[in-house]
Amino acid sequence: MIRCLAGEVELSLDAISRKVRPLNGNLHEHEASYFLEVLKECSTRRFLREGRIIHSLLVIRYGVSLPITFSNCLIQMYGHCGHTKDAQKSFAAIPRPSNISWTVLIRAFGHNGQVNMAKHAFSCAKDADVVTWNSMIGVYAKSKDTLSAMDLFERMQLGGPAPTAVTFVCIVDACSDLHTGFLIHSLTIMFQYEGNVTVANAIITMYGRCKNLVDAKRTFAGMTVKNLVTWSTLISQHTQNEKFIDAMQLFQDMLDENIVPNHITCVTALEACTKLGKILESQLIHLISVECHYEKNLPLANALINNYGKCGSLSDAKAVFFRIPSKNIISWSSLMGAYTEARLYEEAMQVFHQMQSESVKPDEVVYLHVLDACVGLEDIDAGQEIHACLIESGYASVIALANALINFYGKCGNLSHARVVFLNLNSRNVISWSTLISSFAQNGHDKEALSLLFEMQTVHIEPNDITIVGVLDAINTVVEGHIMHTILVFGKYEQSHRVQAALVNFYDTMGCHYDAMYTFRMITEKDAISWTSGIAACAHSENLREALNLFYQMLDHEVMPSSVTFVCLLDGCSNLAALEDGRKLHGAIIDSGHDNDKVVVNALITMYGKCGDVRDSVTSFWSNPQRDLVSWSAVLSSCSLNGQAAAALKLFNHLQGLELTMNAVIFLCILASCSHGGLLEEGIWYFVLFTRWHGLFPAEEHFACLIDLYGRAGQVDVAEQLIELIPFTKVASAVASLLGACRIQGDFDSGLRCAKILFDMDPYDTAAYIDAANLCASVNLLEW
Template sequence: MWTLRAAIRNRISFSFTTSQSTSPSYNYYKQLLTHHVFNQNLEKARNLFDQIPSPHISLYTIMLTAFAHHHRLPEALLLFHQIPIKDLVSWNCIIKGCFHCGDFVTARKLFDEMPHRNVVSWTTMVDGFLRLGRVDDAERLFFEMPGKDVAAWNAMIHGYCGNGRVDDALRLFREMPSRDVISWTSMISGLDQNGRSDEALFLFGEMVGYGVTPTVTSLVCGLAAAAKVSALCVGIQIHCCVFKMGYSCFDEFVSSSLVTFYANCKQMENAHKVFHEIIQKNVVVWTALITGYGLNGKHREALEVFGEMVRMSVFPNESSFTSALNSCCGLEDLERGKGIHAAVIKIGLDTGVYVGSSLVVMYSKCGYIGDAMSAFKRICDKSIVSWNSVIVGCAQHGCGRWALTFFSQMLREGVNPDEITLTGLLSACSHSGMLQKARCFFRYFSQRRSITLTIEHYACMADVLGRCGELEEAEALVMTMPMKPDSTVWLVLLSACRMHSNFDVAERAAKKILEIEPGCSAAYILLSNLYASLSRWDEVARLRTAMKHNGVVKQPGSSWLTLKGLRHEFLSADRSHPLTDQIYQKLDWLGGKLKELGYVPDQQFALHDVEIEQKEEMLSYHSERLAIAFGLLRTVDGSTITVMKNLRVCGDCHNAIKLMAKIVDREIIVRDTSRFHHFKNGICSCGDYW
């Protein structure tokens, strides 16, 4: 990576033979000019330069480097042409500056005009073309280059890898007449970054076998590859090498890589041990531990480490905040997330793409899509991750029109959609009943070469068709998929059959599921519920007997809400909570108010063959109602209550919660496995379509 400081240092360290380069005036001007450039005072530097009588060529080069670094190429070129006698360093410097500013045409023109070239000149051209993605141009120059040195070969290998041409890089690597540790490291890193981590680890072992001593960068690349494929044994061997070379306690990059490696291998105790052995912990190391805990689902521990880092006066960076927000999202802890958001705003990081996208995800997953969209609008340079976050968030909340609007804006901004975009769009269409839009999207994306349709996309399209009642078409889609459908795809179809009471398709779908996954409780339950909804109790009993015989256990329905960082969970008819009496009193009071509004329990959702009174009682104490009653007891009047549920909310509870929201004059948000429901003033955001 070409930096201003490095370029100037190289120029200053150049050995001058003229008397001017060793004169007191030269040293004075050089130091003062360098001082201005390092402090980015280019105008002062230029004014000083103009006052120097007959400036030495090295001072010209310092100014050339500074102008190019700040993308002031016309001034750099003008100054270059004013140099009385140009040397190779100045030629190479201006060519590198042209590439840095993206002007490869001028770079090539200057290269052709050079009276003499050295291997640095050729390598500068090759590296410049590669950095701009012009691989063919770089390739032609490389093979024309006379007397290639190791640096030239390394530049080409690094460029091939950076542009996704790993096989070409590997071929060139094997053809090299001699290799140094940079050659090996570039190839290892290139393989790892292009999804070939197993090969990267094999090459790392080969490097060590040839007696090449790894550098810090080599070790970090090896650990990164081991982390991606969870190669615990190989990673431990690299750790031993790190320990022998004395890097583990002192080098921040090696230390953070070790923490990340053990976290990826689900070895959080070892990750924590490595963390505590580090003598000086900087923000990179702290962030690696926070991210590691989050990766292993230990979100509470991740936030504790984040808090400890702040207390130790280690200033969080964008990655730290991103990891902390992801853990808030994992805990559905909106209050903690808002606190972190406030800190992010104070230091001005909320407009960054990573923190901003994490805020979008956090707010949308905690039930606040309006705040998610506000966070999205504040992001300055929106990436595909940002757009996908807001599109998927809108889909989860049933804001299909908004999802399509954001998609249109994304295309106008010139951002190319990917596979996640399609998943979000199909999900948005599914929850909003936009069948024709979904068909158009599915057809359009299937024709794009840059996107490969996955089994998830087919499941989403089958879901759209199924929800809209097109069960035969959905079944035909599943049967003609280019890949073998898994149990998830058939479960989507079975769920739609439950919704539309289609026995024939349901039984075929259930049969397919149980062939693939004999212990799938969801298949038994969905089919059983379909029979129960039409009072076919013999079939229900048969399925329950089969479940018992096969050892299949039904997942109990549960609902929870998070208040002041604590999660309160409820099962249906649960009486284990310390506030059980008050919760049931609140539900009885709500039951009376519901009857005054004309509510009558829908007994088709009481999925047991019992008396009417028992059915009504069973419906009244579903887990989401208990959670709502608790929320009413423990939150301020008028505030929003957000409840999460592990199963699909039943139709009777859906009707009841609409009226509850009206009775208590509050917004009640319920997230089930399908989507978010926003209940307010007697209506639901889903429009009774979910």
């Protein structure tokens, strides 16, 4: 079907053929106009087959020598469809080509990257006008040939036509360095084109491309007339140069000037919102797009799905997806990405299966999301099925997907399959080697990981920062770490932000706080990962003041904290029960838009619970729209720790009505709540409930809670009998719990037996001696 723009109707090729009158002779004026519009539509939409049929119909009417207007349209159509030979044939059939014909031919060659052919056509064009010159400069600009474009521009000034605004737009587009850009900017001023909006927009783009946003903004500020393209260009350049805060401010300034954005501007602004995690601003852009009737624009809808997924608003992402009237593969992959971002891996797999049921063929990005979901689920069977699909569809040889497979098998601990995928690769890149090295290192095969590093260098593949990070995981001693650090300094790998952060994390893991902070302070240009590594090192060493100081320095340097940053700080507040600091962090989390991040909210729930603020812990829990088992465990633990047994059991009863599979952590939280609340009968009931109904086998901690429950209820003899029956060899935590209960009940004899059991298990357990001393003190007996 071809849509005729002139008549605003859709006509089939049969209808087009019926337009041709059976008699010979020229077309009527309205018929000629019709065919020109159809040819232009074929050119725009790359309809080669339909264009050829129109060409045949015209030859039937006119013969080989077509009117020049039709020939020019045919040259353009064949050029856009990638058939320059047919374009040349159409051009050769013109008896006396005009400048327009030469120009269209030059553009056809340039569109297909045939610069030499375009150059030859330009040299053959006699009396070329300014449009032809501009077209040739445009060809050089598209091929990034700055020198040839500048040379032609100089020839134009010496003996060619006077340059126009289009000339300067073309020559500015050819600029690849700032020096040439300054020169051309000065020429636009000399030729008095600096006030031309189109030229100024091109100059702003050029400065942004050269990463000189200062002069881009200066050019913008000097413009007397600014249109939508001007604003959109400046916003886009700031986004591309990762100045996301400035891009959002420019978008707001544009709205303040009552300039209505188009869908392209909205997509660009959404990209900045995505990077900043600004959910409210994203929703504002969504509202603007609805008011402007852009909501059905597919690129914008896909950008919204991606944005909401990255910002943690899965409900909004799903709403946008289901409102798209005609979804493409990007829509499906964006929704899958939103689910994997939210760690809802089962739902991501469901989207994949639904996509397949609707006969939508997966692409590389979809398969990457599916493999991420398989990693999250640790589902080796599902991953192997995807592997088979990749082989069947021919995607197994795509290196990005092969690397994802290596990562999947490595994360699932199947190193033999990971190595097989690696060995089957015809061409391995540095990511392939790095992924395999990380897989071995993360699974405790340190020697194999280091061996792979040396093997990698023997095939002349230089390691990158990802490789080094993987190797650092394979180092287990401080001495080896210092040696590797020295090697990295001499190899200049230490300059990488990722490597520097990994070194800080390594020293932090090994307990070397001084080395960790020294390495952190040596980082000259810190990014979010670098700052987070330093903050984590301080938090782990319980130096909360220094961690918070680094956090505020991070904000002063306009570096946006990540969810990991906030989790590290909240963990520090939890360990030190620093409630006020935790509340200040909560405010910063809301300001940064991370209050919708499930992981951050779970850390908030835990922080408030450990700091004794059950009310805010429960409030944070209910404010989390994406509550999972970790969220439930956190809030139940908060209630348990603070003696709120009734609240914990009420929450658990609510949890039972949801379709969530119980786990051992929930089991432990409920038993602990019953133990702290002295609820013996309820504790026994829930113990039976979890073991029989939910099929969970009790671990050492669960038996310890049950023994503690009997001990607190005064049934020490039952607790002792239970110790003899549990399927562990004298569980230390259980015996210690009973010893504490004996002290509370004043049962010295039972407490003495428990203490002797603990001493036999570990003669150097200082906690056991302290508990025994407290038992003796409780009955006024310090020796026995």
